[in-house]
Amino acid sequence: MEPQKDKTETAGTALKAGPEGGETMEKKTEGKPEDLGVRFLYRLKDKQATRPLYEQTFQDSKVYVDLYYREKCRDNVIAVKEEPAFSAGVPEEEKPGGAEGSGRGRVLSMAHLNPYLLSVRGLPVRTFMLAAVATVPESRRKGHMRDVLDAAFDWLAEQGVPFVILLPVDPAIYEPFGFEAVCEFTKEEPEIPAEEYDVYIIPDLAVRERRAAERAAEETLKAAGEQDEDWPEDPVIMAKVTDAAAFDRMAGRDFDNDAARLAWLRSLKICISEGV
Numbered sequence: 001m002e003p004q005k006d007k008t009e010t011a012g013t014a015l016k017a018g019p020e021g022g023e024t025m026e027k028k029t030e031g032k033p034e035d036l037g038v039r040f041l042y043r044l045k046d047k048q049a050t051r052p053l054y055e056q057t058f059q060d061s062k063v064y065v066d067l068y069y070r071e072k073c074r075d076n077v078i079a080v081k082e083e084p085a086f087s088a089g090v091p092e093e094e095k096p097g098g099a100e101g102s103g104r105g106r107v108l109s110m111a112h113l114n115p116y117l118l119s120v121r122g123l124p125v126r127t128f129m130l131a132a133v134a135t136v137p138e139s140r141r142k143g144h145m146r147d148v149l150d151a152a153f154d155w156l157a158e159q160g161v162p163f164v165i166l167l168p169v170d171p172a173i174y175e176p177f178g179f180e181a182v183c184e185f186t187k188e189e190p191e192i193p194a195e196e197y198d199v200y201i202i203p204d205l206a207v208r209e210r211r212a213a214e215r216a217a218e219e220t221l222k223a224a225g226e227q228d229e230d231w232p233e234d235p236v237i238m239a240k241v242t243d244a245a246a247f248d249r250m251a252g253r254d255f256d257n258d259a260a261r262l263a264w265l266r267s268l269k270i271c272i273s274e275g276v
Contacts, residue, residue: 038151041078050078050110050132057134068132072114075206077128079152081109081144109135109144111152113164117202119195121268124202125250128156130166149177153242162247163239163265165272171238178240180262183270185235198268237272239265 041047051069054060060068083105112132118125130152135145156164167185168174183199194200201207241247241258248254248261255261 038079038081038148040151040155041080044073047073047076047078049104050080050107050112053107053110053134053136054132056136058132071209072112075115077113077115077155079111079113079148079155080107081148082107106136108139109148111145111148113152113156116165116207117204118199119202120199120250123250125162126159127161128164130164153177153240156242159243160246161242162250163241163243163261165237165239167235168238171236174238174240178258179238180240180259180266181236182239182262182266183237183272185237186273187235194271197271199265199270199272201272237270 041050048069051065054068055065110132111130113128114131115126115128118127130149133145133149153164165182166174166179168179171179171181194203203211239262241261244255244258244261251261251264253264255264
């Protein structure tokens with residue numbers, strides 16, 4: 001199950017990818033009500049408000065969803081767009097999300113940014129995998145997903161993240177957002193040590209702990225006769241440049257455009273597999 005794979009609901013526009021004090025950054029959308037801006041969730045308890053949309057959109061088992069919201073959501077960031085908040089005077093426990101949720105209206109659209117530390121030609125590079133992108137059915141094709149993704153890309157640029165990756169079910173969905181395929185994704189363990197690649201996920205403590213929890217969940221599912229694997233037929237890793245200056249510093253050279261940057265990345269020997 002590692003890394004988190006994208007799951008796409010092709011019938012609509014649903015796709016599947018800070019401070020502990022709960023500070024949020026909002027991106028207002030021109031021509032839209034202010035209370036439909038995009039904000040970011042950092043606290044684990046606030047992220048629970050996105051679980052109903054996750055469960056509505058993706059057909060994962062309860063074992064996996066429990067694991068995802070317990071392990072992956074410990075350190076990820078979730079961009080959300082919500083319905084207008086209820087008026088003052090409505091008890092907190094009666095608002096969508098309740099006391100354990102975001103304290104605002106129902107989540108209409110979301111995108112999860114799951115952190116990874118990559119080694120790029122020996123240089124540690126912080127990046128994120130875009131996952132669990134979804135919009136409620138009745139609010140699709142209204143621009144909510146693009147608002148959320150644009151805000152997420154802006155946030156990544158502000159953090160100095162050179163590029164973001166994802167594992168799509170349908171690459172064509174992400175191409176309009178500037179994503180390009182950079183390597184194949186393998187479900188098998190690499191035949192040679194990951195350290196012999198130009199680019200690979202550094203198995204830090206967080207990655208090792210999550211992978212151990214996922215293996216335990218896989219055994220539970222196997223014992224119950226369930227299966228969560230629904231990989232694309234020919235899985236690929238896609239990437240999008242989010243901070244051109246940071247990317248050029250990482251590569252040690254200047255590029256004319258993002259297409260050249262992604263071509264350079266694609267030329268490297270990359271290892272991103274489920275077993276890493």
